[in-house]
Each structure stands twice: as C-alpha cells, then as structure tokens.
Amino acid sequence: MKLSKNFTNPLAANNPVIVQILGICSALAVTVKLEPALVMGLSVTFVTAFSNLVMSLLRNGVPSRIRIIVQLVVIATLVIVVDQFLRAFMYDVSKQLSVYVGLIITNCIVMGRVEAFALANKPWDSFVDGIANGLGYAFILVLVAFFRELFGSGTLFGFDVIARFGYENNSLMLFPPMALIIIGCIIWVHRTINKDLQEK
Amino acid sequence: MGLRQIVDKIKPTFSEGGKLGFLHSTFEGFETFLFVPNTTTQRGAHIRDCNDIKRVMIVVVLALVPALLFGMYNIGYQSGIEEILPAFWFGFLKMLPMIIVSYVTGLAIEFAFAQKRKHEINEGFLVSGLLIPMIMPISVPLWIVALSTAFAVIIGKEVFGGTGMNVFNPALLARAFAFFAYTPKMSGEAVWYAADGQTGATALEQLATTGEMKWSVMEAFIGRIPGSVGETSTAAILIGAAILLFTGVASWRIMLSVFAGGLAFAYLFQAVGVDITMIDDAPAYYHLLVGGFAFGAVFMATDPVTSAQTNCGKWIYGFMVGALAVIIRVINPAYPEGMMLSILFMNALAPLIDYFVVERNIARRKKLIKNVK
Numbered sequence: 011m012k013l014s015k016n017f018t019n020p021l022a023a024n025n026p027v028i029v030q031i032l033g034i035c036s037a038l039a040v041t042v043k044l045e046p047a048l049v050m051g052l053s054v055t056f057v058t059a060f061s062n063l064v065m066s067l068l069r070n071g072v073p074s075r076i077r078i079i080v081q082l083v084v085i086a087t088l089v090i091v092v093d094q095f096l097r098a099f100m101y102d103v104s105k106q107l108s109v110y111v112g113l114i115i116t117n118c119i120v121m122g123r124v125e126a127f128a129l130a131n132k133p134w135d136s137f138v139d140g141i142a143n144g145l146g147y148a149f150i151l152v153l154v155a156f157f158r159e160l161f162g163s164g165t166l167f168g169f170d171v172i173a174r175f176g177y178e179n180n181s182l183m184l185f186p187p188m189a190l191i192i193i194g195c196i197i198w199v200h201r202t203i204n205k206d207l208q209e210k
Numbered sequence: 211m212g213l214r215q216i217v218d219k220i221k222p223t224f225s226e227g228g229k230l231g232f233l234h235s236t237f238e239g240f241e242t243f244l245f246v247p248n249t250t251t252q253r254g255a256h257i258r259d260c261n262d263i264k265r266v267m268i269v270v271v272l273a274l275v276p277a278l279l280f281g282m283y284n285i286g287y288q289s290g291i292e293e294i295l296p297a298f299w300f301g302f303l304k305m306l307p308m309i310i311v312s313y314v315t316g317l318a319i320e321f322a323f324a325q326k327r328k329h330e331i332n333e334g335f336l337v338s339g340l341l342i343p344m345i346m347p348i349s350v351p352l353w354i355v356a357l358s359t360a361f362a363v364i365i366g367k368e369v370f371g372g373t374g375m376n377v378f379n380p381a382l383l384a385r386a387f388a389f390f391a392y393t394p395k396m397s398g399e400a401v402w403y404a405a406d407g408q409t410g411a412t413a414l415e416q417l418a419t420t421g422e423m424k425w426s427v428m429e430a431f432i433g434r435i436p437g438s439v440g441e442t443s444t445a446a447i448l449i450g451a452a453i454l455l456f457t458g459v460a461s462w463r464i465m466l467s468v469f470a471g472g473l474a475f476a477y478l479f480q481a482v483g484v485d486i487t488m489i490d491d492a493p494a495y496y497h498l499l500v501g502g503f504a505f506g507a508v509f510m511a512t513d514p515v516t517s518a519q520t521n522c523g524k525w526i527y528g529f530m531v532g533a534l535a536v537i538i539r540v541i542n543p544a545y546p547e548g549m550m551l552s553i554l555f556m557n558a559l560a561p562l563i564d565y566f567v568v569e570r571n572i573a574r575r576k577k578l579i580k581n582v583k
Binding site for chain 2: 180191194
C-alpha cells in the first residue's frame with residue numbers, strides 16, 4: 011500500500027516539476043524535440059533511482075557533516091556513467107543534449123530526493139521513490155516536448171505528422187519561453203483538477 | 211416601448227435564478243453597453259463620475275478612427291489605386307475581415323471566461339480588438355490574427371485575472387506572438403501590400419539598410435508609405451492623440467516623454483556617429499515619422515493598465531520606451547522595428563519603477579518629519 015503510494019504520488023499529485031517546480035531549467039532546454047526529451051527523462055530517472063538506492067544503503071555509515079560531498083560523488087559518478095553510455099550508443103542524441111546531461115548533477119530533483127527521502131528510508135523504498143520521481147519528471151518533459159515538436163516542427167519523433175496537411179510551423183514553439191508557457195498551462199490544468207493544490 | 215423598458219422587461223430572465231440565469235454576465239455586458247449603469251456605491255466615501263471603463267474605452271476607439279480610416283485608404287493607395295474613394299473602399303474590404311476576426315475571437319474568449327468565473331465582462335478588449343488588426347501587416351492570414359488574438363487574451367490577460375490585471379499590453383503581445391511564431395508572414399518585403407506580387411521595403415527598412423528613403427518627409431508624415439495598417443500616418447495618429455489628451459484618457463506625461471526619449475537617443479546616436487544604420491545619413495527626427503514609433507507612443511505606451519502609475523514613474527517609463535525603441539532600431543540588426551519590444555520590455559519594468567518612486571517618496575517624507583522634530 012505504502013509502496014504503491016510512493017510510486018504514484020510523484021507522478022501526479024506531488025509531481026517534482028509541476029508541483030514542486032524543480033528541474034525547470036532543463037525542462038526548458040531539452041524539450042524542443044521528443045527524442046532528446048525522452049532520453050533526458052530516462053537518464054534522470056536512472057540517476058535518481060540509483061543515487062537514492064546507493065545513498066539509502068550508505069545512510070547509516072555516512073556522518074551527516076560530510077553527507078553532501080558523499081551525495082555529490084555518488085550522483086556525479088552516475089551522471090558520468092549515463093553520459094558515457096549515451097556517447098557510446100546514442101551519439102546523435104548525446105550531441106543534441108550537449109551540456110544538459112552533465113548538468114543532471116545540478117538537477118534539484120536528484121539531490122532533493124536523496125536528502126528528503128533516501129537518507130531516512132530503506133533501500134527498496136528509496137529506489138522506488140527515485141524511479142517514480144524520475145518518471146514524473148520524464149512525463150512532464152515528454153508532454154512539453156510533444157506539444158513543442160508537434161506545433162513547432164509538425165513532427166513527432168521526427169516523423170511528419172501534420173506538416174503534410176499544410177500545417178504552418180509555429181516557430182515560437184521552438185523558443186524556450188514557449189516551454190515555460192506550456193509548463194504553466196500544464197500546472198493550470200493540474201491545479202484545476204487537484205483543488206487542494208490551489209493557493210487561497 | 212423604449213429600449214430601456216425592453217431591457218428592464220427581460221432582465222429577470224437573465225438574473226440569478228431566472229431561466230437564462232447562467233448568461234447573466236453576458237446580459238450585464240450588453241446592458242451597460244447600452245446604458246450608463248445607475249448603481250451607486252454602498253459603503254465608504256467615493257467620488258465617482260459616469261465615465262466607467264466602457265466609456266473610456268470608447269473614447270480610445272474614437273481616437274483610433276482617424277488612423278484606421280487613413281490606413282484603409284493607404285492600403286488601396288499602396289496597391290496602386292490613385293482616386294481616394296475607390297482606394298478607401300478597397301482597403302475597407304481588406305481590413306474588415308481582420309477586424310471582425312479579431313473581435314469575434316477575443317470577445318468569445320472574454321465572454322467564456324466571464325461566464326465561467328461569474329464576473330462581469332471586461333471591456334478592455336474593445337480597444338485591443340481594434341488595435342490588433344491595426345498593427346498587423348495587411349496581407350497577414352486571418353488564422354494568424356485569430357491565433358495571436360487568442361494567445362494574447364488567454365496567456366496575456368485571463369491568466370493574470372482579466373482586464374486591469376495584465377502585465378503586458380494585449381495587442382502588442384498578439385503582435386509579438388505573430389512576429390516570433392510566423393516571422394516570414396510578419397516581416398519582409400511582400401507583407402505590406404494587399405495586392406499579389408507587389409513587394410517593397412517599408413520606409414523604416416529602407417532607412418535602416420540604405421540610409422535614405424524614397425518618400426519625402428511630408429509623405430511620411432501624412433502616411434502614404436507602406437507599413438502596418440494603423441502606423442503609417444503620423445498626422446492621423448496626432449489627431450487621435452489630441453482626442454486622447456483633450457478627454458484626459460491618456461497620460462500626456464507618457465506621450466511627451468516617449469517622444470523626448472526617442473528624439474534624445476536619436477540625436478545622441480547621430481552625435482556619436484554609430485554607422486550601422488540610418489542615423490548617419492537621415493535626420494534624427496525621421497525616427498518619429500517612420501515605423502510604429504508614433505502609434506506606439508500614443509496608443510500603446512499610454513495603456514493605463516500596463517504603464518507606470520506614479521507621475522514621476524510615468525516620465526521615466528515613457529523616456530525609457532522611446533530611448534529603447536531607438537536603441538533597438540539602431541543597434542540590433544535583427545529587428546528593424548524596436549517599438550513593440552521596447553514597450554513590452556518597459557511593461558515588465560513599470561511596477562519596479564513605481565516601487566522605487568513610492569519608496570523614494572516615503573524616504574523623503576520620513577526625512578521631513580525628522581527635520582521638523
């Protein structure tokens with residue numbers, strides 16, 4: 011029961027991007043096309059899951075005064091693994107994502123989950139929490155990228171979808187401000203559905 | 211039976227609990243459109259005159275009419291029709307669909323939001339709906355007009371809470387949306403002409419690229435030059451400005467300081483001798499005649515919602531609008547027209563200016579008290 015709630019909560023009701031407003035920077039940068047957005051989302055999921063797992067295993071052995079350094083070492087190691095993997099097997103996407111893979115280290119979601127959850131919970135719970143938060147982030151990224159690629163380029167995953175019907179590309183969609191507006195609209199819809207999130 | 215009686219008779223149907231009660235804000239909108247509301251303030255001391263937002267907005271629309279009429283004539287004139295009336299009629303037929311599309315889209319969204327949120331219909335769109343087609347090139351497709359109007363009303367206005375709450379001028383936001391989303395349809399040589407196959411740079415573009423324009427100063431002042439519908443005729447815009455100033459609807463401080471800021475920076479650039487654009491060869495005051503400078507100064511920068519509210523703030527705000535417009539025109543080669551971006555930018559800064567003006571005033575008066583003690 012608790013485990014399943016751990017998993018579903020970050021996907022919607024406590025989504026890291028649209029409720030906690032974390033990880034916005036990369037959400038603006040990598041959502042022009044669906045493919046890099048999806049890869050980015052999965053990379054972050056991998057990093058949050060395993061940094062949570064590792065830190066949860068280490069939680070009783072790390073003195074709290076040096077815990078941030080230990081966390082950074084763990085997260086940085088995982089990010090380098092992801093980066094090298096992408097360069098080896100998905101070079102094109104890796105080039106599109108450029109510095110943003112390396113910048114996963116600074117993504118607030120990763121460190122936030124380690125601090126807030128992994129240090130106080132058992133490894134398996136932490137692992138699930140990491141996956142769920144990563145997927146919550148990935149879901150929003152893919153949603154934003156879906157609208158941006160569809161209306162900005164008329165394609166989805168590079169396949170021509172509506173351009174053939176004489177659709178005129180909206181180049182504003184390719185600019186980062188539009189990603190912010192789309193995230194704003196998602197938050198608008200989300201809060202209309204979840205009334206308890208609305209500020210009084 | 212007079213109109214008033216008819217309105218009174220059908221009023222219960224549209225009131226709370228009536229058969230069509232869910233439409234009450236729509237009804238209210240039309241009622242106050244026809245008659246000055248006779249409601250009085252119940253509590254507190256208020257001085258109120260009958261000039262509600264609706265009447266203020268109508269004055270602005272009236273002030274826009276000279277520029278609109280001339281713009282219609284100019285559409286025909288630029289398409290090669292020499293006589294006045296046929297040229298006007300040609301332009302009228304080109305312009306009418308744009309105005310209708312802009313009003314229908316914008317008002318439909320406003321009405322929908324008003325019904326949903328159960329408040330009165332905001333009148334602000336009466337002006338925005340006319341401004342939007344006037345700052346677009348005449349050949350722009352109607353769906354772009356509709357899309358950018360919808361964007362401006364929803365993202366620019368309704369998400370902030372409707373008329374009076376918006377940070378940015380909705381009409382300019384519509385233009386900015388269209389400009390960045392569909393750049394090829396909003397700039398270049400072909401978009402300023404209604405007839406197919408006609409092309410030519412606007413006066414501003416000619417000045418920016420070659421340092422001179424093929425029209426005389428007088429023609430540029432009268433407005434027989436290509437450009438967006440409303441912006442070409444400085445003369446017609448000045449008539450509108452006179453109406454706005456005479457009725458006290460727009461702030462003379464802002465208007466004056468926009469022109470002052472523009473002129474000051476135009477002369478400054480000329481004195482320094484920045485050589486990438488028009489400034490070297492053309493007189494500095496050309497800046498005020500070509501492009502959207504005058505139109506923006508009179509109708510956009512003075513928007514009472516998005517401009518600075520304090521008197522001192524208005525001077526700073528206006529001066530910065532004019533100065534930034536010229537800076538963008540001269541220094542940024544990507545945008546020949548700087549007025550739109552400079553006003554939107556200063557819209558964002560206006561609350562900050564007001565904040566510092568108020569803080570300074572408080573500090574000054576505190577010091578005064580200290581000195582007396």
